[in-house]
Amino acid sequence: MENWRKEEKDFFDLHVHSHYSRDCKSNPKSIIKEAERRGLSGLAITDHNTTDFHYKVRIETDLLIIPGIEVSTNKGHIIGLGIKNTIPKRLSIEETIETILEFGGEAIVPHPFDITRKGIGKRIFKLEKIFVETQNGSCWLQYFNNRAKNFARRKNFPETGGSDSHRIQDVGMAYTVCPKGIESIDDLLESIRKRKTKGEGAHLSLPEKFIRAFQIHL
Numbered sequence: 001m002e003n004w005r006k007e008e009k010d011f012f013d014l015h016v017h018s019h020y021s022r023d024c025k026s027n028p029k030s031i032i033k034e035a036e037r038r039g040l041s042g043l044a045i046t047d048h049n050t051t052d053f054h055y056k057v058r059i060e061t062d063l064l065i066i067p068g069i070e071v072s073t074n075k076g077h078i079i080g081l082g083i084k085n086t087i088p089k090r091l092s093i094e095e096t097i098e099t100i101l102e103f104g105g106e107a108i109v110p111h112p113f114d115i116t117r118k119g120i121g122k123r124i125f126k127l128e129k130i131f132v133e134t135q136n137g138s139c140w141l142q143y144f145n146n147r148a149k150n151f152a153r154r155k156n157f158p159e160t161g162g163s164d165s166h167r168i169q170d171v172g173m174a175y176t177v178c179p180k181g182i183e184s185i186d187d188l189l190e191s192i193r194k195r196k197t198k199g200e201g202a203h204l205s206l207p208e209k210f211i212r213a214f215q216i217h218l
C-alpha cells in the first residue's frame with residue numbers, strides 16, 4: 001500500500017458504509033482519517049438506503065468525497081453513485097437503475113455474483129447502462145469477484161472496486177484504480193465511463209467475516 005503513490009494512479013474506494021447504515025458503527029471522521037492514512041484520493045460513502053451522511057457530515061479533507069447510496073431493490077443491491085437523493089426500497093432492479101440515472105447518477109451493480117450477500121446474480125445479464133463492481137472487499141470468496149471481472153470484461157462494462165467496509169480497518173481494502181489526475185466527481189465518473197478504471201485490492205477471509213459479523217452486531 002505504501003507503494004500506491006509511486007505509481008501514476010489514483011485510488012478510490014467507491015463502496016464505504018458509515019454509522020448511518022444500520023449494520024455499521026464507523027464514525028465518519030475515523031473513516032476519512034483511515035482513507036487518508038491509506039493514501040486514497042477519495043471515497044464514496046454508500047450507506048444502505050440513506051444519504052444522510054452527505055447532508056449531515058462536514059469534515060475538512062483534501063479527499064474527494066463522492067455521494068452515493070446502496071439501495072435494497074426487491075431482488076438485491078444496486079448502488080447509486082454521484083447522487084444525494086434517496087431512492088425508495090424494494091423497487092425492481094430496472095426501476096431503481098432508471099431512477100438513479102434520472103437523478104444524474106450512475107448505477108453500480110455491487111458484488112453481483114455473491115449469492116450470500118444480496119448480489120443480483122444472473123439478473124445482471126439483462127442489464128445495460130451499468131457499472132460493474134469487479135472487486136468487493138467483503139466477498140469472502142475471490143471467485144465471486146473473478147466472475148464479476150470476467151463478465152464485465154467480456155461485455156465491456158465499466159469497472160469499479162470498493163471495500164464495502166463496515167469497520168474502519170477495512171476502508172481501502174479494495175478500490176477503483178484510475179489514471180492519475182482526477183480532480184472532481186465528473187472527472188472520476190468520466191474516467192469510469194471511458195473504461196479507464198479497474199477494480200483491484202483484497203477481500204476479507206472467511207474467519208475475518210465471522211469476526212466482523214460479531215463486531216458489527218454486538
Ligand SMILES: [Zn+2]
Pocket residue numbers: 070077110111117118
Ligand atoms: Zn451490498
Ligand SMILES: [Zn+2]
Pocket residue numbers: 015017070164
Ligand atoms: Zn455495501
